[in-house]
Amino acid sequence: MQNLLDDLATLLAKDQRFVIDGKLLKNKIIESSLNLDPDLLKLLLQNETIKKHFFQQVGDFLVFDKIKFQKFVSNKQFLPDSYTAFKNKIGLTSGGDFISDKKEVVLSWPYKDCVLEGGQTKEDQKYSEIFWNETLAPDEIDRLLSPKVFTNFKRYTKNGEEEVNALSDTENYIIKGNNLLALHSLAHIKAFKGKIKLIYIDPPYNTGNDGFNYNDSFNYSSWLTFMNNRISIAKELLSKDGSLWINIDDKMSHYLKVLCDEIFGIDNFVINFIWQKKYSPANDAKWFSDTHDHILVFAKDKKSFVPNLLPRTEEMNKRYSNPDNDYRGAWKPGGFSVKTYSKDYDYPIETPSGKIVYPPKGSCWQTSKENYFKKLNDNRIYFGPNGDSKPQLKQFLSEVQQGVVAKSIWTYDEVGHNQISRSEIVKLFGDFLFATPKPEKLMKRIIELSTKENDIVLDFFSGSGTTVAVAHKMNRRYIGIEQMNYIETVIVERLKKVIDGEKGGISTEVNWNGGGSFMYMEMLESSPFHLLDIKNMNESELTKLFFSISHSDIMKYSVSSISDADFHSLTFPEKQKIILEIIDKNQLYVPLSEIKDSSYPVDPHTVELNNILYDL
Known part of the structure; x- marks a missing residue:
């Protein structure tokens, strides 16, 4: 495997299209392979190991496996420090794999695999x-x-x-x-x-x-x-x-x-x-x-x-009362029949008034005859105020779930x-x-x-x-x-x-x-000013700030040098805008690893509190 990695890197370095500042451009290599670039294919065929790994003999023809090549070049073992723009800029990945390989439904968008620089304020x-x-x-x-x-x-x-x-x-x-x-x-x-x-x-x-x-x-x-x-x-x-x-x-x-x-x-x-x-x-x-x-x-x-249950409300509890002074406290009547029919649970019940009642048609009682008499003897069955209604089960507030889904x-x-x-x-x-x-x-x-x-x-x-x-x-x-x-x-x-x-x-x-x-x-901010203070600065203060930024690490490395003359030629709103644009937000907070750096005036007590916080 390592020989293949070394051989491929050496071979690709021969094509100047794939090299900049001595480093291979992984994204350029992948794009060329997907386009079946003739010069790339000729280059790859020069090495027998590479030829055997990425080409397949089909009859009299050699077929290039561009998907296998693309995966190989995208692997972190190959050029781990290179910029895989093909994968990350287009954002067609999920969990590090190409969506086409995962065969799953995912949400994707440009720059998905990147970190968005900067803050959240307007x-x-x-x-x-x-x-x-x-x-x-x-x-x-x-x-x-x-x-x-x-x-x-x-x-x-x-x-x-x-x-x-x-x-x-x-x-x-x-x-x-x-x-x-x-x-x-x-x-x-x-x-x-x-x-x-x-x-x-x-x-x-x-x-x-x-x-x-x-x-x-x-x-x-x-x-x-x-x-x-x-x-x-x-x-x-x-x-x-x-x-x-x-x-x-x-x-x-x-x-x-x-x-x-x-x-x-x-x-x-x-x-x-x-x-x-x-x-x-x-x-x-x-x-x-x-x-x-x-x-x-x-x-x-x-x-x-x-998840926890919600507490019961007063309105819910008001539905319970204790008209017969039951020692178990407040209760409310509930149904005693169910629609899931069972022949064993379909039996006549005699009310206290002597009336014989049956479950509703197509239904049955919710328990057996034996259990019914147990509940009756335990004063858990209610037949209405006159004792002649169909049976209802007494549901006690003390026994219901003390919370609500x-x-x-x-x-x-x-x-x-x-x-x-x-x-x-x-x-x-x-x-x-x-x-x-x-x-x-x-x-x-x-x-x-x-x-x-x-x-x-x-x-x-x-x-x-x-x-x-x-x-x-x-x-x-x-x-x-x-x-x-x-x-x-x-x-x-x-x-x-x-x-x-x-x-x-x-x-x-x-x-x-x-x-x-x-x-x-x-x-702790590493900058001597707050971003939000920029809009309150006058032109003289902005000029001093620009000079300070342009001669410090706070200026973005990607910004071309801006001369003092160029800055002075800008309008006041343009000066405010350009300062916000050239500041490297990445430098605005002090890393913990630099807490004792002499560049930052962190007092010993603050150092001690950070040590406690981070358990150092």
Whole structure:
């Protein structure tokens, strides 16, 4: 095998079309083979070993097996550091194999096998996205997805902000930073990898106009790559009995379902809940009034995932009473006949009034005559207030299942609607900050179905902080990730109010009176500025920033040099745009491996906290 690898590499290197900077171009070789390029075939026939391996004698002719050749060249053992553009750019693979070979139905799109560079905010999406290919730039991807340094640790309790001297095993975390990179960092922390019971996300819906503060106008390929990158690493964080719940609309739900089928396995799809998010029709709708969202649920391992029952409601319990003062408590009458007929269960019964009754035609009683008399003697049979009705079985509240299996349709009167969630935000902050926050009752329903107290809940699109606020009130541990600057003015402030015992949302329902704590921390930026500050800079500040970037590692390696004169010739908006375009987002956060690098002013206490966090 090794001889064949060496012979083929040596032979192909003779054709200058397949070589650049001393390296073979695997994609060019594959394309030539699929096109049955005559020069390539002549080259391959020069070596007897290669000829025997890839050509077959059919009568007087030699037939080239281009599929076998393509697979061989695509194998990672052959040119492992080359760029397989044919496979990755076109995106016709699933699980590393060609779709034609797998013979399965999968979702595929251009750049599927790549990592989408950059963040999720509208501001840092003003440049053209870079798709890092898995083999084009392995060093860059390794750095991009390596664990990052955390800094600015703050613990908040009922006493306010406290200095952080140690980390406990029961901390709640609010993390500021790019969620893809934060997820990859969490995957290196033993306390979290494989320990998260519930991941709930409400990602950008890709509508372009629904009021999200995130960049929400990706094209389909970008959005799917964006979600694929994040859901794939999120799966690693789930416990074996954990589950992922995704809130999404009609436009992207079906794409997302197929994508998650591929990531989790179609057998681990649990259900698609329908949430009635609006309580009134939109009479100005162009086609139809959209009144619902989807909540897709996938289990890490469906055999291990056991959803909880919903608590019984007062309305359900009101159906039970105790008119005969039975010592077993409240009960209600239930049917005593069944439609599955059995001759042995078809017998006459005499009521207390002396009337003889039979089961309905085509039915029978639900038990044998012998068992009927046992139930009768145990005062479990009811014949109506006058004792002359057909028998009914007394169903005692104390003996029924103390919970309810959740239905797949959730109405707004059960779990709230958008208008309620907006009013919750206004009550908290006195302002309408988010167009589509989720109501606390909706999050309560999801958390009570999928977790128990002290389980860990993760939301890496934290937005207005509803998930973490409800998790706090329900005594769950939680991790919230958010990149936007409002993380401190919205999420942190909301949780501080929760700790102080705010009475909005589900507080009364769960008897919330305050308490608890959470840890705030940020991914350490290697850049001396924040991206979002660029729009607030004047022209002089932009010029200084451009000079700083163009003479540092922060500038993308792929950008051709831009002279000071070229920069000065641009308009002010163009200067803002070009700076966003030339910044290498891959360099914006400090890798954990460089925490002691003198280039970064990381104090010893922060180093110690990172060591504790990563269990180093």
